[in-house]
Amino acid sequence: MSDFSIGDRLRVTLFGQSHGPAVGCVIEGFPAGQKIDPDRVSAFMARRAPGRNAWSSPRQERDIPEIVSGLNADGLSCGAPIAALIRNTDVRSADYGDKRVPRPGHADFAAWAKYGPAWDRRGGGQFSARLTAPLCFAGALCLQFLETRGVRICAHIARIGNVSDAVPDPVSPALPLYPDGAFPVIDPDRGAAMQQEIEAARQRGDSVDGAVRCVVTGLPAGLGGPYFGGVEGRLAQALFGIPAVKGVSFGDTQPFGSENNDPFALENGSARPSANHAGGVLGGITTGMPLVFTVSLKPTPSIALAQRSVDLDAMEETVLSVRGRHDPCVVPRAVPVVEAAAAIFLSDLILQGA
Amino acid sequence: MSDFSIGDRLRVTLFGQSHGPAVGCVIEGFPAGQKIDPDRVSAFMARRAPGRNAWSSPRQERDIPEIVSGLNADGLSCGAPIAALIRNTDVRSADYGDKRVPRPGHADFAAWAKYGPAWDRRGGGQFSARLTAPLCFAGALCLQFLETRGVRICAHIARIGNVSDAVPDPVSPALPLYPDGAFPVIDPDRGAAMQQEIEAARQRGDSVDGAVRCVVTGLPAGLGGPYFGGVEGRLAQALFGIPAVKGVSFGDTQPFGSENNDPFALENGSARPSANHAGGVLGGITTGMPLVFTVSLKPTPSIALAQRSVDLDAMEETVLSVRGRHDPCVVPRAVPVVEAAAAIFLSDLILQGA
Amino acid sequence: MSDFSIGDRLRVTLFGQSHGPAVGCVIEGFPAGQKIDPDRVSAFMARRAPGRNAWSSPRQERDIPEIVSGLNADGLSCGAPIAALIRNTDVRSADYGDKRVPRPGHADFAAWAKYGPAWDRRGGGQFSARLTAPLCFAGALCLQFLETRGVRICAHIARIGNVSDAVPDPVSPALPLYPDGAFPVIDPDRGAAMQQEIEAARQRGDSVDGAVRCVVTGLPAGLGGPYFGGVEGRLAQALFGIPAVKGVSFGDTQPFGSENNDPFALENGSARPSANHAGGVLGGITTGMPLVFTVSLKPTPSIALAQRSVDLDAMEETVLSVRGRHDPCVVPRAVPVVEAAAAIFLSDLILQGA
Amino acid sequence: MSDFSIGDRLRVTLFGQSHGPAVGCVIEGFPAGQKIDPDRVSAFMARRAPGRNAWSSPRQERDIPEIVSGLNADGLSCGAPIAALIRNTDVRSADYGDKRVPRPGHADFAAWAKYGPAWDRRGGGQFSARLTAPLCFAGALCLQFLETRGVRICAHIARIGNVSDAVPDPVSPALPLYPDGAFPVIDPDRGAAMQQEIEAARQRGDSVDGAVRCVVTGLPAGLGGPYFGGVEGRLAQALFGIPAVKGVSFGDTQPFGSENNDPFALENGSARPSANHAGGVLGGITTGMPLVFTVSLKPTPSIALAQRSVDLDAMEETVLSVRGRHDPCVVPRAVPVVEAAAAIFLSDLILQGA
Secondary structure, three states: OOOOEEOOOOEEEEEEOOOOOEEEEEEEOOOOOOEOOHHHHHHHHHHHOOOOOOOOOOOOOOOOOEEEEOEOOOOEEOOOOEEEEEEOOOOOHHHOOOOOOOOOOOOHHHHHHHHHHHOOOHHHHHHOHHHHHHHHHHHHHHHHHHHHOOOEEEEEEEEEOOEEOOOOOOOOOOOOOOOOOOOOOOOHHHHHHHHHHHHHHHHHOOOEOEEEEEEEEOOOOOOEOOHHHOHHHHHHHHHHOOOOEEEEEEOOOOOEHHHHOOOEEEEOOEEEEOOOOOOOEEOOEEOOOOEEEEEEEOOOOOOOOOEEEEEOOOOEEEEEOOOOOOOOOOHHHHHHHHHHHHHHHHHHHHHHOO | OOOOEEOOOOEEEEEEOOOOOEEEEEEEOOOOOOEOOHHHHHHHHHHHOOOOOOOOOOOOOOOOOEEEEOEOOOOEEOOOOEEEEEEOOOOOHHHOOOOOOOOOOOOHHHHHHHHHHHOOOHHHHHHOHHHHHHHHHHHHHHHHHHHHOOOEEEEEEEEEOOEEOOOOOOOOOOOOOOOOOOOOOOOHHHHHHHHHHHHHHHHOOOOEOEEEEEEEEOOOOOOEOOHHHOHHHHHHHHHHOOOOEEEEEEOOOOOEHHHHOOOEEEEOOEEEEOOOOOOOEEOOEEOOOOEEEEEEEOOOOOOOOOEEEEEOOOOEEEEEOOOOOOOOOOHHHHHHHHHHHHHHHHHHHHHHOO | OOOOEEOOOOEEEEEEOOOOOEEEEEEEOOOOOOEOOHHHHHHHHHHHOOOOOOOOOOOOOOOOOEEEEOEOOOOEEOOOOEEEEEEOOOOOHHHOOOOOOOOOOOOHHHHHHHHHHHOOOHHHHHHOHHHHHHHHHHHHHHHHHHHHOOOEEEEEEEEEOOEEOOOOOOOOOOOOOOOOOOOOOOOHHHHHHHHHHHHHHHHOOOOEOEEEEEEEEOOOOOOEOOHHHOHHHHHHHHHHOOOOEEEEEEOOOOOEHHHHOOOEEEEOOEEEEOOOOOOOEEOOEEOOOOEEEEEEEOOOOOOOOOEEEEEOOOOEEEEEOOOOOOOOOOHHHHHHHHHHHHHHHHHHHHHHOO | OOOOEEOOOOEEEEEEOOOOOEEEEEEEOOOOOOEOOHHHHHHHHHHHOOOOOOOOOOOOOOOOOEEEEOEOOOOEEOOOOEEEEEEOOOOOHHHOOOOOOOOOOOOHHHHHHHHHHHOOOHHHHHHOHHHHHHHHHHHHHHHHHHHHOOOEEEEEEEEEOOEEOOOOOOOOOOOOOOOOOOOOOOOHHHHHHHHHHHHHHHHOOOOEOEEEEEEEEOOOOOOEOOHHHOHHHHHHHHHHOOOOEEEEEEOOOOOEHHHHOOOEEEEOOEEEEOOOOOOOEEOOEEOOOOEEEEEEEOOOOOOOOOEEEEEOOOOEEEEEOOOOOOOOOOHHHHHHHHHHHHHHHHHHHHHHOO
């Protein structure tokens, strides 16, 4: 019933609305004594921030988190809940009309059904992707914790529209998958084609879908559990929490068992799978192989083309058109968000020790 | 941390091992005063039971649940936890050798990593699909509860190997999707082709993958929530709890926003989406349209072909072959299990009232 | 919302009704590889069983749990949920009339308000103290687990009516507090006086209240947490789950800070409190000192004297009298139940590692 | 595992340290559309604030919460998490030495055991009663919600040292129990005697214990559940979360069943208990009678007298003396905190609808 909380032993709670004073988060259960590198936090958060480049949302906002709880005088985590606040500065409420007209593909219609007329529809309220900023803050801290455990996470754009990226080696992937600061793909040529897809959609006033693949190395075998404790289901719950995600899959399932079953072999005196179609999970439990999963995202519902809708106050059909620039593809910015959600989940999983 | 429990207000806890005395479940929070029709429970459970037909596992077992708690003298649910027991009768432990050799694609390797040598590997222990029997028992009760709320659930085989079934109408699907007792597909011709795929895999000693699609009608708008409270993520957690599930997706996402956004229209004086690419969920919240989702399953890891593995006691490589008949495809039997998992989740969602 | 479940990493779910086929429990998260001594389980459960002696309920029932899940072929816990069933055999439904007349002090009135007329009122249904039998089963297993961690638990009768037992040394208590099989008090003379109180109440057709004190040794410092994670609150939630408990307190608070604050001292090179008015918890966290708490229980509501009530069907006032022998004091039998609840909670706490 | 969170459907998460930049809270699940009266929030919070009067802590701090999330443009709750921040302004870190010397009766010793040396011991860090400020903020909002449901909560000082207040009528209490702004007792004469106890303790450099009793009217029958779902246990968990609470009890148990059992009678055509020794709960479920409970608090550990302790760095025994004024009794300020914790719990209980 906690829509904005995820995790058990390490628990992240988001708060904020698109056009409220601030967004932020509280992280409970973060281990005490961890040094936090604020520059790396900022660098990670900047990968998500809109307005940085040609393929992103026009909203300009410098996301500078203010940490109001959880650090001691030396800047180490002290065991208190870590709370951070990011002020909303680029809030243009005038873009939104007074009428209750649900935007197709957006949460508006469902939000009114759930919350009634008091829902703050400006910018999508609490449904806004703006809340992925504090999610990335929490993820950035978790990534630093995971690093102390030898765990690394790297996602890339697996697909934009019809253009797919290369596939990382599922057994021994070299992380990071792409150079720092680049359009996050393994194969730069395919990345260029993806950017053309995005630009074409923008020029049509349309948006385009895609997918993000994520690879995690360094996880020990034995984490997770059977049935509802499985890593796949629990991680999927975190990933579906990201706006626009409509599908999650693990590994690369082959059609026949004879190909899909990863044989076991000895390597340096230890038993391990010699392939990884399973994506690092068997029976819901980590195998010690890289965790590999793919998240598919719908095209962003914010498009410039006119769309049919209904005025819920007048109860009459109408046509909606959105003014101004739009964000034709959320997939590039979703890459760090997927990493953040995975980092939060995996930190929790490791801290649970099972 | 409760690997075998799912749900919040209505909570189902499974127990049992493949070769222990019994499997079963406890259902907490089932509404008091509900009449339970035992014949329909049995009929539902029979759809999952192996040994019934050509395309299923050779294990023969009549799953007769004994309800030991939760009903009053009149057979109505009384508010006490409903507990049921299904005895294991067809337990052939002799099929399993003494050595700790993990079967490729099975949970064995991961289970030893998690539980150590005390893990009861006979039949896969608590990882066995045998525990889907009590899951279906719980689902059968929830289906009867949902019926009182006007909610219906029907899944079908979406795909076996390369053969796909027809796609149900996502706006006004007619349930059930197929005749009672039939191979669960919409299009019988494609069903026949699927059965040929399964038979071909069996003859090769191999197994084949597939997918199950599920349609739910009658859900009100407004259930679920944004971010981690979303219907997609919470339902996905339940669905990934089903053995062999490796992917879950919602609706049928179109590549461009202009096609994917479902326009709103007036119908009989009410606003509603006039298409349903969203699969009945926007912003994590039900829209009142049919809930549509697809679950992909890996090929069953139990194959008759020899496979490479490692003897974990001797720490030497070895070759595993499995004797006897094998189950070349779990997908048909997964159809009621998907319905059961969905029924449990949706009952919980409705009882939460949000 | 799970009325019958307690715990997080180790989770116990009770089921059953007083007059249903069976009571039982499921224990999730019990560590794999633990040897279970069934004789000690039986001996522990026998301490709770009614009908054994002069001071207990006349209901005669041999509580022999059947373990249907969770052990491997060698009798070790295997990581699967441990499920056990205790058949109800001494079920005398004829003792209960057909009318809906709530018994004063019992749950009946509240149960009808919550569940409606389908509630199974025979013997109090799921409110029956009969469910403390599986609670003790779960506690017996947890006690064996705790023993491997050097933790011991022993409760005694602190008070019956006006007669109080001696107080154990809170710094270095010698466990057990009383000989095996004895009326569970430290001072046998006071125990004799307590039994006279109980016998006097019985002869009057009345019942008498009391309290149970519990001492736990061997807990490490550092378990629990501030605010809502405190050991006191979480343990209290488990203890109030025991029927008839109306109060829980920790340590023996002194009126003035100068007396109540336990000074710290060095002992064998380690710092520790040199007194233990805090009962082993400061700031919600264990100090390494014995955990000491007291549970007060109301007099059992089942008395032989006539009482005023209301016939809820006819909506008219009436007088209730109960036939047959009654149990004048639940406190002696609550002693192992308190130990069981504490054992379950503390096992969970230790497994959480924090 | 969420030390700073309480609740299920309505969930409150606290954050902050005594000497960090701010304390605050996030409230998830607060119903949308509720008008919040900020003046009444401030008035409620002022009752807890230190420095207001003779009997409270010398710390001077105006607790003005900044609400950064959860309200719409009209000041109504909008369904987003409500987040509020209270800046710490009166932070005198110089009062705390550099050495790791645990203060007797405080959480320090346990905190170092749990968190290690990174724990921010200034002012007690996250253990500080300072976090009851955001707890009262959350409680103030919940009180306004409860009012819309006809539920009222009022606590009073039941006891300071040896002086006890009058006892409210448990069947038909008139709320509030005392005039607005007064020392919170029913009987002003006993209140004067209590203040003398407090003043005497202050002059000795000592502190004194006490108790708070709370009465809740307007709750419907049927909330809560048997065993671990009981109102007593779940509310106790919230109450033990308040610093210094060492005991919680419900109703006023009488020694014999014949006196303690509340008879049922007809009143205006409805059945209800005609007495209320049960404190409004039977079988863990509300009876519709006033909920009555008592919380006992230890004397505040901060005293001016010298105390023995250990320097944990040098590992040598030492003597601690605290400079400046001290707070000789936390009980008066705990009165609104108890109301706040009860309001949060009861709002959650009502929203759960069971």
